Amino acid sequence: MRTVKAEEVTEALAKVAVNANYDIGPEMLRAFDQALAAEKSEAGQEVIRQIQENARIARQECVPYCQDTGFAVVFAEVGQDVHVEGNLTDAINAGIRKAYTAGYLRKSILNDPIERKNTGDNTPAVIHYDVVPGDKIRLTFGAKGGGSENMSKQAMLKPADGLEGVKKFVLETVSSGGANACPPLVIGVGLGGTFEKSCILSKKAAMRSPFHRNPDPFYAALEDDLKESLNKLGIGPMGYGGTVTVLGVNIEVHPCHLVALPVAVNVNCHADRHGEVEL
Amino acid sequence: MAEYILKTPLTDADVQKLRIGDSVRLSGTIYTARDAAHKRMVEGLDNGQPLPFDIKGSLVYYVGPSPTKPGNVIGSAGPTTAYRMDPYAPRLMEIGMKGMIAKGKRNDAVKEAMAKHKVVYLGATGGAAALIAKCIKKCDVIAYEDLGPEAVRRLEVEDMPLVVVTDCHGGDLYIEGRKQYEVR
């Protein structure tokens, strides 16, 4: 059995989290280039140019791309043949603490939804564990902005609502909340599973690159179809009106119960900051 | 869509010429406040306490910056979503606030108060926080230091790039702009 020290996890995650907040990454930059070429409204083009310039400044000067450096979300795929020396959850939180403190990132996490005292170091992270074959640990980090998270929705549709019902729900969610979520957006859709499974899948989808299609051709086509429909909403960059409302739609799917059709839409902004590391 | 260069403080005439879609480069002094600061300011007003800055002709920027790196004026400082300040904004308009800088839609009560008191709502590009920080030349915390990123700051800005998203004539870019591009 392979051994990984807790400190290694902390160090590696801290690096990924700081870097994701400073550098939006080549795939998002490519998405912005394509958005600028596709956008028809002048105000929309100006927004995209500002976003591109912002990305350049943030990367060059090592400052956060957005001041809301988000809730730290970590998908941890832990190989069943790896032993962690120390406490893995503590190690992950220590990595977030280090990143948000040493990296001058904003601390936005409160101790309790009602008491609402800042924890001071942006911990705890939201961690989703998955045990997988192998002897590696793969951590996928996302900095999830609160403004776009607030526009996300879940629905337990009726099976009779079918594919049309799913499309309608995605369109309605973006139509009502999209302008407030800093478009152009990346939309994560979680389809199937139980109530909570659909939400977790939608987060996973929202953290996926807008260039990676679902491996199932049916869902890959649905992703393209939804992107086209969402861009017809006219919301445009920052909601000022335009032809680019979303940069991409990603769908993740899970089997579901015979009486259910759960669908969750996790809205991500253009500050789609994520990164991963394998240990 | 016109382009304007504006300097603070703003007058009624400055505000009245602005229409949705116009772009604005703003220079001068502005003040930051968001959820907790608005709550305190309005509660203070209710108890007869003065505001921590001169509200006449002022612009309030809804922002909670990231921590300042050594050697920088301020951390990244893009706008936060405005609707959470909707319950407080009309009160500040009544006593002379002339502009708000943020992102996202406002409710009807805010829009009505804007028309009544001649106030403009300017949109800053959400998420363009490093870019906007470049326009901020000076930053001083002037009240509610205990609120951290939510403390009230006085900012000196130069050529801050903004768009008129709601004007005092009832125009709302979130509605009108979308109408132009929506394909039904």
Ligand code: SF4
């Ligand atoms: S929604 Fe995203 S881009 Fe907009 S302020 Fe929040 S984190 Fe930043």
